[in-house]
Amino acid sequence: MVVTDAAGPTAGHELPTGKTRDALRAAHLYYLQDLTMDAIAKELHTSRSSVSRLLSHARATGLVEISIHSPLDLPSRLEQDILERHEVSAHVVPVPDHASDVDRLERVALSAARILTRFIDSNQTIGVAWGSTMSAMSRHLAPKATHNSEIVQLNGAGNLRTTGILYASELLRRFGDAFGARVQQFPVPAFFDDPATKEAFWRERSTKRLLDLQASMDVAIFGIGSPFAEVPSHVYQGGYLERADYQALSRDGVVGDVATVFYRADGSTDGIPLNSRATGPDFGVLRRAPRRICVVSGQAKLPGLTGALAAGLITDLIVDEGTARRLVEDSAVEVGTPPERSTGTAMES
Amino acid sequence: MVVTDAAGPTAGHELPTGKTRDALRAAHLYYLQDLTMDAIAKELHTSRSSVSRLLSHARATGLVEISIHSPLDLPSRLEQDILERHEVSAHVVPVPDHASDVDRLERVALSAARILTRFIDSNQTIGVAWGSTMSAMSRHLAPKATHNSEIVQLNGAGNLRTTGILYASELLRRFGDAFGARVQQFPVPAFFDDPATKEAFWRERSTKRLLDLQASMDVAIFGIGSPFAEVPSHVYQGGYLERADYQALSRDGVVGDVATVFYRADGSTDGIPLNSRATGPDFGVLRRAPRRICVVSGQAKLPGLTGALAAGLITDLIVDEGTARRLVEDSAVEVGTPPERSTGTAMES
DNA sequence: AAGCCGAATGAACAAACGTGCAGGGGGAGA
DNA sequence: TCTCCCCCTGCACGTTTGTTCATTCGGCTT
Numbered sequence: 001m002v003v004t005d006a007a008g009p010t011a012g013h014e015l016p017t018g019k020t021r022d023a024l025r026a027a028h029l030y031y032l033q034d035l036t037m038d039a040i041a042k043e044l045h046t047s048r049s050s051v052s053r054l055l056s057h058a059r060a061t062g063l064v065e066i067s068i069h070s071p072l073d074l075p076s077r078l079e080q081d082i083l084e085r086h087e088v089s090a091h092v093v094p095v096p097d098h099a100s101d102v103d104r105l106e107r108v109a110l111s112a113a114r115i116l117t118r119f120i121d122s123n124q125t126i127g128v129a130w131g132s133t134m135s136a137m138s139r140h141l142a143p144k145a146t147h148n149s150e151i152v153q154l155n156g157a158g159n160l161r162t163t164g165i166l167y168a169s170e171l172l173r174r175f176g177d178a179f180g181a182r183v184q185q186f187p188v189p190a191f192f193d194d195p196a197t198k199e200a201f202w203r204e205r206s207t208k209r210l211l212d213l214q215a216s217m218d219v220a221i222f223g224i225g226s227p228f229a230e231v232p233s234h235v236y237q238g239g240y241l242e243r244a245d246y247q248a249l250s251r252d253g254v255v256g257d258v259a260t261v262f263y264r265a266d267g268s269t270d271g272i273p274l275n276s277r278a279t280g281p282d283f284g285v286l287r288r289a290p291r292r293i294c295v296v297s298g299q300a301k302l303p304g305l306t307g308a309l310a311a312g313l314i315t316d317l318i319v320d321e322g323t324a325r326r327l328v329e330d331s332a333v334e335v336g337t338p339p340e341r342s343t344g345t346a347m348e349s
Numbered sequence: 350m351v352v353t354d355a356a357g358p359t360a361g362h363e364l365p366t367g368k369t370r371d372a373l374r375a376a377h378l379y380y381l382q383d384l385t386m387d388a389i390a391k392e393l394h395t396s397r398s399s400v401s402r403l404l405s406h407a408r409a410t411g412l413v414e415i416s417i418h419s420p421l422d423l424p425s426r427l428e429q430d431i432l433e434r435h436e437v438s439a440h441v442v443p444v445p446d447h448a449s450d451v452d453r454l455e456r457v458a459l460s461a462a463r464i465l466t467r468f469i470d471s472n473q474t475i476g477v478a479w480g481s482t483m484s485a486m487s488r489h490l491a492p493k494a495t496h497n498s499e500i501v502q503l504n505g506a507g508n509l510r511t512t513g514i515l516y517a518s519e520l521l522r523r524f525g526d527a528f529g530a531r532v533q534q535f536p537v538p539a540f541f542d543d544p545a546t547k548e549a550f551w552r553e554r555s556t557k558r559l560l561d562l563q564a565s566m567d568v569a570i571f572g573i574g575s576p577f578a579e580v581p582s583h584v585y586q587g588g589y590l591e592r593a594d595y596q597a598l599s600r601d602g603v604v605g606d607v608a609t610v611f612y613r614a615d616g617s618t619d620g621i622p623l624n625s626r627a628t629g630p631d632f633g634v635l636r637r638a639p640r641r642i643c644v645v646s647g648q649a650k651l652p653g654l655t656g657a658l659a660a661g662l663i664t665d666l667i668v669d670e671g672t673a674r675r676l677v678e679d680s681a682v683e684v685g686t687p688p689e690r691s692t693g694t695a696m697e698s
Numbered sequence: 699a700a701g702c703c704g705a706a707t708g709a710a711c712a713a714a715c716g717t718g719c720a721g722g723g724g725g726a727g728a
Numbered sequence: 729t730c731t732c733c734c735c736c737t738g739c740a741c742g743t744t745t746g747t748t749c750a751t752t753c754g755g756c757t758t
Contacts, residue, residue: 031415032460066380111381
């Protein structure tokens, strides 16, 4: 009976319907005026159900943003400790200690996706790695409209068994969709077989263009790979590396990787042969990005995380509570602060 | 059995309990991780009810902030029109046309209180007027922690019958509480009987200090008084003015007031005798504040609003939909744009 | 030491909300 | 013009959330 909204004629213009308009109005009434969905339904001449759906839509498309501010005076002891010891702004994700690794990853990724919003803006070049953490994140991104931003793939994703490209491109696409940004793929394998091939490739103009983009990133987002953890990261399951490669990594004292670039506990990367075949950005390049966001879930990644911190790769860290606690405890010992009992959040039973 | 949180001994420090800590954690879990309150209750070892209460607390104290962004491409036709015609950034509050004036005011005030948050920050001097609109707003402010900010009363509040001070101080106090700001009262009557008394008072050092504060405001917040509307504003009911005063105002062509300073339709204030007895800031002073937020509800205030716009008093306008529509229609005629049919939001039946 | 008061708790209820499902409207194509 | 298909709608149900109430807990006074 009543047409939903403006824009009469057939389709044709940018947005298909006035649905977003309604969603916006519903969101105003719900979140700013505290009306019940019932009441909103009456004002919009529709049913409660539809209002519920409109509000879902509004949240899902980022019309509504919900953010949480610590009251500045009590910024989670853990976060403060991490800031002091590593000069990194931390976001600790509360997760019960008994949660499974899968749960933990999922929950950290969900939180991270929502927190990420505040770092993304217009006219930015955003570097994105891939892996199980990034993948989980990509599935939960809170959309935010930006102009003229660009998603740049940080490292190649091809491997021996499948192209892997599809997986990575799907991941990138999700980032692009969420922020209305162009996506720049990096169509190379994760590792070349021959360093010479890589170098040849790196001289190609199309490759150079991409490397230039990477060098001018405003934000980089990545997880941490941990080659020797019980729960291996995506890279280590997917057939990207061979047995001999692992042995080499082990010999070299590697503790982790960021965007398929490997490093030792002290953050050094020199003399790790595999890196000359890897496609991720040199840490020097990576560090040029003013904001470098690292998402970590699970204590298995602690050595990797510590190494990445030592390498100065991280400016913003999103990490689960248990891992954060261990991180602080470890470095407390290191620095000489007495390893005082855990500060005792309510979760500690 | 399980103590709620850290901070062992008796009271004594700033915050009474670790309640805020729990609220923060609950908010994380609820808004960032989409857990149900049930699940959160288990993680926190408490009951659902308590979690519900914790979340209420989190929202009420501003730990959680919910904001709404128009997707930049469709910023409510009305808001855009107002911006173009009056160079004022508008926030149109959706309210059904059939709502009562009381409802309308309440809803605009609620929205305004929530929107206000984004304008308030640390190290600011914030001027606040009073009246029914401001009072309604004060009851709904979303708290936000700031340092070193100051609330300054814009105009006196004493009248013939009661001191009125109590009313105004309560209002100011609410602003101060919400933002953790100091409150500077202005203990003078709304109108002096004799201009000479006012001038004498204005020479007092204590008064001067306050006037200086006003002159260095970063933000001013005020409603609009409409002396001749059917639903008179607070000033006009409270016994602040006498019959003769009204007649004078009428003779002078006054259409409204801002912080008890009266003006005509063209925004002029010169030659309105009552102003020399009023205690609100001269418009010249007011206009020095870089951000001047005006909250208006109800079409009765249209003439007043138009005058305030003409006087250039407003940089940010929060207004109900019906009034916004009328405002645009009126100025459309004025400017010469054909008075096209209302653009037809869903509410128009 | 007993008693009082206010704040905080959890159970139970009532309200509000989300979602699967069947039905209907409208546009594209035949 | 008819048909098909997809998307949207509202209903009904089960779940989730808010709130009231009786009770307990802890601190402080008498």
